[in-house]
Amino acid sequence: MAYKADDDYDYLFKVVLIGDSGVGKSNLLSRFTRNEFSLESKSTIGVEFATRSIRVDEKVVKAQIWDTAGQERYRAITSAYYRGAVGALVVYDITRNVTFDNVERWLKELRDHTDSSIVIMLVGNKADVRHLRAVDTEAATAFAERENTYFMETSALESTNVEKAFTEVLNQIYQVVSRKALEATSHSTSLPKGQTINVGKDDVSAVKKAGCCSS
């Protein structure tokens, strides 16, 4: 087929883009994955999907990003896509207060359907439309602190902070995952692992001994 897979990667992270309709989720996604922006984008029906690999800490991280429909009634459907997500960008439009007010609901939605360790970033998009700003950066920062999420203001149009926002989320996920992996190796799963290692060692020594004998 004419299709070519992204080459090797060390980690695969599922990230969802949620937020009210028309806040610019699809453009954030296209900006990040294809470096494209369209003033004439079409409404997202259900979900859309894209991937991009970036480098974090010498590791290649492949981000699987699900862009969801914003209309409220689609939540029943889109929540199915949250499963397995380790990161989320909750997007609002800095020029429309109501989209910011709804962030709380989106967060709730997210926390209901995903693991508690999910990395969440609050994203205030359309930061380029300065003269129409309706949501203060301070208010959003305070809110993000309260909700224990990361926060960034972006502009998909001017391409400001888009890369940074996604990278930051992926980076944080990476931190969480590697921390988890460390914990996992230190206790709970040590039994089976130890066994294997022992077996491995025995085998090696056995082989070596045999080798000595024969030579």
Place this chain on the structure above:
Amino acid sequence: MKAKSLPIITFAHKRDAYGFAVRPQNLQRYREYANIYKEEEEERSERWDNFLEQLAESDCTPNNDPQTEKSEVVVHLEASRVTGGSDPHELNVCDGTEETGPEMEAKEKDGRGHPVEIWSQIRPSLSAIEQMMNHRVKKKKNFLENGEQGTNYSVTSRGPTNESRAMEDCDDEFYDVERSDTIQEAPSGDSGNVDSSMNVAGQRVPQETSFPWKEELECLVRGGLPMTLRGELWQAFVGVRARRMDGYYSSLLDPESKTDDKEVDAPLEDESGSKPRLPQETEKWKAQIEKDLPRTFPGHPALDENGRNALRRLLTAYARHNPSVGYCQAMNFFAGLLLLLMPEENAFWTLMGIIDDYFDGYYTEEMIESQVDQLVLEDLVRERFQKLVNHLDYLGVQVAWVTGPWFLSIFVNMLPWESVLRIWDVILFDGNREMLFRATLALMDLYGPAIVTTKDAGDAVTLLQSLAGSTFDSSQLVLTACMGYQDVNETRLQELRAKHRPTIIAAMEERSKGVRVWRDSKGLATKLYSFKRDNGPLASETKSNENPSVDAELDSLPDLKEQATWLKVELCRLLEEKRNATLRAEELETALMEMVKQDNRRFLSAKVEQLEQEVTELRQCLADKQEQECVMLEILMRVEQEQKATEDARHFAEQEAAAQQHMMHSLEEKYEEALSLLAQMENRAVMAETMLEATLQYQSGQLKALSSPRTPTADQSPKTDQSPKTSLLSRPFSLSWRDKSKGKQNNSEESTDGKLTSEGDQNLQSPSTQTNGHQEPEK
């Protein structure tokens, strides 16, 4: 009317024949197919022309039926169609311009002069088809009016006000009706369908018995509709005429004229029934519609200011018509598409037919049917594509991730336009969602093998999406879908839907509960409010869950009553948290289990197994090697022994050889000695002979000289006795020897002769005795 003229737009190279944008990655393929499309289009319009002509010849009854009053328009339109019949692209031009005629007429006839009302009859040559489809619509209506109450569950959470009359129109009764229909139809086939429909709607069509050309029409539909007829045929398929109520559309758009509504018809009563809530709801749609207007086929040449206004009116009218649906994203695309093919009000009735009827329950607030269909689809995919499903399961991909958007958008924006329209042709003709499933299964069929090669969920989804987006071979797709998946019919689908519906409804109820809980936890005020409402159940729960951590906060509250309420509220929150926590814990546990199971154990055990196998292999190898070694050693020992023996033998042989050599040496010496002795002896013998001869000569000389030889002879007798003896002994030998070696030893003889002659007899005797004495001991 602007919309009508759309197909003639001189499309830029990035837009297709319909004026829609082609994705850059598909441009090349689109160009390849553009000519095929053109050829297909020509063939198709010819076929349709023939069919419609035959139809007109064979039965004239439909034309005589209710719409005879429009005969002027009929002739007019017929003419326009015939002129353009040869070339579809020119036809578009004709159509676009001529179409204004009937629209104007319609307007004039209407007389009311609503600026927004744009309505036109479809061409009469299609009226037979239209009539057939109208039966279908009427039949359904009749069933509804007879009040068939199936499994009627209320799906809306909007409160009781809304559920009264409106629900009947949009709830799932349609499906129950449809199901009973299809069950009837299934054994008797298509004609049976029509017959039964006629029995139901008998009073309106008394004279007709059947539509013998229905099958032919079905074939034609599957082959695709000609561009020029598509808009009108769609209307005919949906049964727009049977659905239409005069003035309804304009009244929807004119909220002030609400008072008229009640007299118009049933759906309007619903509207007025929910009137008190209307402004609020409209507000909600409005915002979403406004957001989506510029996001509907952005950049399409037809969707300019006027186009968008028409779209806005259409969507608003529909939202008002059916508040249980209101406006749902995706409808903007349908409305936009319809507006490109037909006048505004026609588009409205068509949209209404599609959403209210074909896709009933799909775009409502809960989107129940759309979720049910995904489960049904998953069943069907599992049935048919084992390998693909196994792979998708392995990757953790749900089929619905990709197909959900396909179904919801009825493939708009998901497939190339030609394919979308071809699928729509069939869907609108069938009057149900069979084709959605069939087309999706056909796509799985086409692209399943490629999907199986993907390595992660993202790749699989991306690949399927991009492959679907490049399905330019619309004929292949439609034929595969219709022929290959005929067994996916409405009867089967209804069975599966009935099976899965309870799951979705349960999940939905769970969810709506969750939403309520969320609302409760929003703030203290709302908590208290909701607490007052749900006092009963919470009070009982309070006892079971006492939490000491609340105490600290408790003290800060002054009023006991307030404290109690607050405590209860707090308990609610804690309960909820607990629930969440347990849920999360469960999730985590399962996740952990999975991780341990999948990542660690399987991986490690596989590794162990591998290593063990390696070890056994190595051991085996080792044993073999050792065995070989032993054998080798044995062989080596033997070889060594043999070598030793050989060396000994060699040594011995050498010694022997040396001894023999030595012996040979000595023998040679002796031989030489003997030879020299022999030579000496010979010399002596020769000498002795010579001497003897000389002596004989001398003796004979003396005998001759002496006369009395007796006395001297007697004196010398021992001497003379001796000499003849030797001569007698040696003569035959010496003579013979002399003869033999005369040539050789001539010189030496002469010299020895010379010597020997001077020597005496004594010398002659001694060496011979010497050699004899010497040789004796040696032997």
